[in-house]
Amino acid sequence: MANQTASLIEENQQLKAKIQELEDALAKKSAQHRVKITTMSSEVVDSNPYSRLMALKRMGIVKNYEDIRHYTVAIVGVGGVGSVTAEMLTRCGIGKLILFDYDKVELANMNRLFFRPDQSGMSKVEASEATLRDINPDVEFETHNYNITKVDKYDHFVGRIKSGGLQGKPVDLVLSCVDNFEARMAINMACNEINQMWIESGVSENAVSGHIQVVIPGQTSCFACAPPLVVADNIDEKTLKREGVCAASLPTTMGIVAGFLVQNTLKHLLQFGSVTHYLGYNAMKDYFPTMALKPNPHCDDSFCLIRQEEYQQYLAENPPEAESEDPTEDVVHESNEWGITLVDETPESEKKEELDPDLAKGLARAYDMPSVEQVRILVKDSTESQQETEEPVSLEELQSRLKGL
Amino acid sequence: MANQTASLIEENQQLKAKIQELEDALAKKSAQHRVKITTMSSEVVDSNPYSRLMALKRMGIVKNYEDIRHYTVAIVGVGGVGSVTAEMLTRCGIGKLILFDYDKVELANMNRLFFRPDQSGMSKVEASEATLRDINPDVEFETHNYNITKVDKYDHFVGRIKSGGLQGKPVDLVLSCVDNFEARMAINMACNEINQMWIESGVSENAVSGHIQVVIPGQTSCFACAPPLVVADNIDEKTLKREGVCAASLPTTMGIVAGFLVQNTLKHLLQFGSVTHYLGYNAMKDYFPTMALKPNPHCDDSFCLIRQEEYQQYLAENPPEAESEDPTEDVVHESNEWGITLVDETPESEKKEELDPDLAKGLARAYDMPSVEQVRILVKDSTESQQETEEPVSLEELQSRLKGL
Numbered sequence: 121m122a123n124q125t126a127s128l129i130e131e132n133q134q135l136k137a138k139i140q141e142l143e144d145a146l147a148k149k150s151a152q153h154r155v156k157i158t159t160m161s162s163e164v165v166d167s168n169p170y171s172r173l174m175a176l177k178r179m180g181i182v183k184n185y186e187d188i189r190h191y192t193v194a195i196v197g198v199g200g201v202g203s204v205t206a207e208m209l210t211r212c213g214i215g216k217l218i219l220f221d222y223d224k225v226e227l228a229n230m231n232r233l234f235f236r237p238d239q240s241g242m243s244k245v246e247a248s249e250a251t252l253r254d255i256n257p258d259v260e261f262e263t264h265n266y267n268i269t270k271v272d273k274y275d276h277f278v279g280r281i282k283s284g285g286l287q288g289k290p291v292d293l294v295l296s297c298v299d300n301f302e303a304r305m306a307i308n309m310a311c312n313e314i315n316q317m318w319i320e321s322g323v324s325e326n327a328v329s330g331h332i333q334v335v336i337p338g339q340t341s342c343f344a345c346a347p348p349l350v351v352a353d354n355i356d357e358k359t360l361k362r363e364g365v366c367a368a369s370l371p372t373t374m375g376i377v378a379g380f381l382v383q384n385t386l387k388h389l390l391q392f393g394s395v396t397h398y399l400g401y402n403a404m405k406d407y408f409p410t411m412a413l414k415p416n417p418h419c420d421d422s423f424c425l426i427r428q429e430e431y432q433q434y435l436a437e438n439p440p441e442a443e444s445e446d447p448t449e450d451v452v453h454e455s456n457e458w459g460i461t462l463v464d465e466t467p468e469s470e471k472k473e474e475l476d477p478d479l480a481k482g483l484a485r486a487y488d489m490p491s492v493e494q495v496r497i498l499v500k501d502s503t504e505s506q507q508e509t510e511e512p513v514s515l516e517e518l519q520s521r522l523k524g525l
Numbered sequence: 526m527a528n529q530t531a532s533l534i535e536e537n538q539q540l541k542a543k544i545q546e547l548e549d550a551l552a553k554k555s556a557q558h559r560v561k562i563t564t565m566s567s568e569v570v571d572s573n574p575y576s577r578l579m580a581l582k583r584m585g586i587v588k589n590y591e592d593i594r595h596y597t598v599a600i601v602g603v604g605g606v607g608s609v610t611a612e613m614l615t616r617c618g619i620g621k622l623i624l625f626d627y628d629k630v631e632l633a634n635m636n637r638l639f640f641r642p643d644q645s646g647m648s649k650v651e652a653s654e655a656t657l658r659d660i661n662p663d664v665e666f667e668t669h670n671y672n673i674t675k676v677d678k679y680d681h682f683v684g685r686i687k688s689g690g691l692q693g694k695p696v697d698l699v700l701s702c703v704d705n706f707e708a709r710m711a712i713n714m715a716c717n718e719i720n721q722m723w724i725e726s727g728v729s730e731n732a733v734s735g736h737i738q739v740v741i742p743g744q745t746s747c748f749a750c751a752p753p754l755v756v757a758d759n760i761d762e763k764t765l766k767r768e769g770v771c772a773a774s775l776p777t778t779m780g781i782v783a784g785f786l787v788q789n790t791l792k793h794l795l796q797f798g799s800v801t802h803y804l805g806y807n808a809m810k811d812y813f814p815t816m817a818l819k820p821n822p823h824c825d826d827s828f829c830l831i832r833q834e835e836y837q838q839y840l841a842e843n844p845p846e847a848e849s850e851d852p853t854e855d856v857v858h859e860s861n862e863w864g865i866t867l868v869d870e871t872p873e874s875e876k877k878e879e880l881d882p883d884l885a886k887g888l889a890r891a892y893d894m895p896s897v898e899q900v901r902i903l904v905k906d907s908t909e910s911q912q913e914t915e916e917p918v919s920l921e922e923l924q925s926r927l928k929g930l
Binding site for chain 1: 815
């Protein structure tokens, strides 16, 4: 009995030592979360995560960097471009991020920045939020693990754009980082309806070109005014469209496009430099076409036409001479050698041609032009068809779906 | 006694339960490392981390993507640009990375991509290696936590460039991601001496411009042939040079420069597209100057002159008509509107002017021109002076250090 007691005492001491050891190991594994910071400071100390950003004020680049905390950005699609976009804005100390995605992290995504192999199987928004909160606990996050093009989610998506900003305000900017045509058209439709500025982004399926395009309803070409542009790479288009072919991607091209997207977001929100309305990237030649795109007065989207009318009325009341805020003027900058804009006064009979103007050298249309009505119907009917999209939906596919209705 | 035994047995059970609980928590915290992969496969399955890269072959972009496993890249400086550069190459499945840095991770670095707050206090190379191994265990890593410009480290640095590649070969490319003039000159000196191609990168102190510049000894301008170029931002140079002022930085600009650096690295190693010898980025206007820079026949670096002579001899034996491999020809592409190259036949008396040709619009020299000899002496004497550099060393500072000898 005395022996049993003695050995139990000894065993319990060993168990306690083991517990201490495990607790130490666990403490070491847990990330040391940094404390929240109430006010952005310019103090130049190693412990200040905002010193190098607040230095933009001292350098004369940005007047009120700390204003970034008042802004909310919605990111639709948290893949190769969207995840890096979210990380950049988080590190810049944005006020709030709203993330939309319905996909899961896979090992096949590891050739792009951001996600880690141990996050495989997690939803992309859940994995993103965990990583981003660790990086900057000062940012507010709201995530939605659903497909915005589904009939039962679209209205909720529009509602969050309208009132998901800080203090229940509309978000300040929507960034489209999706990889398919249908989701882009859904974002376009929503933003035209509620008069919301957004920026579209895209990377080609061969991974060596990409672009961003700013859409201000009524002021610049919307996604329905003209098919999106891509930087052509002298590659047979057919090789890009074969079914069942896995798209190529590179962390470089996607990181660069995310960089362009966030840089122009910062310029817009914090009012420095000039926002570029269309910026392309051709990795093969390091070629960067820019252009200004005016809205199409025959656009299929009726809300686009309403926004155009509103903007024309605004211009009539605030003539450009007194008012230099016309964004389509700002972007025709030095390197836009061709200065191409869509013609804005064309009879109905010439409409088809208008949609295919002589594009800037090196650019091609990413898709043929479907009507907004087709997509509007599709949004209402996509409840079951959207689970596997990593590939853009082709026009053919859109049409066969419509026939199936 | 019986009571004591009973309570000991109960305690014993509780302790064991606690151990189980802690072990479960610990297992959950530990990253699920993915297993090493012996051969890159093109198989299109969610579990294949290389499917989207191998798709570059099917897309007709790269002939032998899997060759990337044979290459070694050395990255000098693992800060805002170097860490993202390392992550991109790791995710692309590069054979081996050699990282050089002597700095520690600080919270003040959190406005750039890659490092996490819980890594504060770790050396940058140690923190990088841990993160990168988790992302891709197939890559071989070698790290050096020292300052390459120190007299007792410089020779070791040169030795690793000469024989740190896979199978003891020289590395295939050196990427300079440092933030000061002295380290760039040390890399330049080493690469001229051992005839090693390298790519320089840089971001301005106001965070809104950056560049990459390819240096092939004897074929293109080396770092001593002409001071480095920066994209000018119409900002008073004096505001950039005040002492004690903390440089601004942005995750966008640094991510974009890293993207340009790795994209051109991939194009060079895997032989697709055309490598751009000088690519600038002006974030304020989304302006991207490119140019070709020929070597300066009066360069202060004697090894640069030897390499130039070797290259001229090579050209004489392999006339350009039969041999289209002159890289300075390749890069004069469409968007290089000015086609500026340094004059390569100028008498000694005109040397000063030659170093300040009419630069492409929007470009300015980043520094005045010191002699290579000054820097050579400095490298040998920098044992104590280099611990705190985050700021580039100015010419004034260089000269005052020289006076102090």
